[in-house]
Amino acid sequence: MKNSVPYLVVAYLGTAALYGAYLAHLWRAERRLARRNRGPAR
Amino acid sequence: MSDVKAPTLDGSTRPRPVEPAVAEPAERTRRLWGLLALVTIPVLLAMAFWYAPEDANQGAAQRIFYIHVPSAWIGFLAFAVVFVASIAFLATGARRWDDLAASSAEVGVVFTSAVLITGPLWGRPVWGVYWTWDPRLTSFLMLWLIYLSYLVLRGYVPEPIRRARFSAVLGIVGFLDVPIVYLSARWWRSEHPTQFVVEGGRLPDQMLVTMLVGVVAFTFLYLYLLSVRRRVARLRAAAELEEVVR
Numbered sequence: 001m002k003n004s005v006p007y008l009v010v011a012y013l014g015t016a017a018l019y020g021a022y023l024a025h026l027w028r029a030e031r032r033l034a035r036r037n038r039g040p041a042r
Numbered sequence: 043m044s045d046v047k048a049p050t051l052d053g054s055t056r057p058r059p060v061e062p063a064v065a066e067p068a069e070r071t072r073r074l075w076g077l078l079a080l081v082t083i084p085v086l087l088a089m090a091f092w093y094a095p096e097d098a099n100q101g102a103a104q105r106i107f108y109i110h111v112p113s114a115w116i117g118f119l120a121f122a123v124v125f126v127a128s129i130a131f132l133a134t135g136a137r138r139w140d141d142l143a144a145s146s147a148e149v150g151v152v153f154t155s156a157v158l159i160t161g162p163l164w165g166r167p168v169w170g171v172y173w174t175w176d177p178r179l180t181s182f183l184m185l186w187l188i189y190l191s192y193l194v195l196r197g198y199v200p201e202p203i204r205r206a207r208f209s210a211v212l213g214i215v216g217f218l219d220v221p222i223v224y225l226s227a228r229w230w231r232s233e234h235p236t237q238f239v240v241e242g243g244r245l246p247d248q249m250l251v252t253m254l255v256g257v258v259a260f261t262f263l264y265l266y267l268l269s270v271r272r273r274v275a276r277l278r279a280a281a282e283l284e285e286v287v288r
Binding site: 019037 | 100105106109110159160167168263267270271273274280281
């Protein structure tokens, strides 16, 4: 079996990037809408 | 709080208070989910890399399963929530159910996307190919496409009542693919590993415990993402109401 460590690293980093990017997208939308509604972001 | 004739998904015109249609989860609860995810995910990583033993046949690639399987299970959970919330919406017409279904579908697509990223990265070193049209892989890809189309549908139907009804039907029908995905490896010849946990004894305890920690950690992550997504939906609804009132 070929060395699978690079695949392991890419899988974990890719998953972290996906979840992190989605969370950042939600936080941005939350801040933008809270500002638009003139309410504090809770 | 003033009463106005606010638009409602059930089409009623009776006065309703100007307030968010979705009951916001308590801030403390949302923070608790975030904190629990923040604590359990590093524990999962530590266990996946240092506690769980290396698989003799698959080598390092087997450790991908500690994020692959929990992501799949939480994706199923998210789509089950869509299923239940869609039925509740069709039964009651209450907007909160539509918002819950839409939020859970979006989070579910993120989790199942992770499955589609990590699966091929396991398949390449173990099977020798990134992808094969195996029954389990094909039915899972179809599941992902169904819920992706659910999100696309919501983006293309501007009228709220029709959008909610169409997507509720798709949310219910689409869920029928979940048991097909689960049982596909038993119904048809599949290369995909099965009986990972249910027929205990085949998986060493350390691997099993690590997998279950992954499920717990990703459950907290799902609950946190869902609560933030629902708050975004609530803020968006409030902004739309404000524009109508003006």
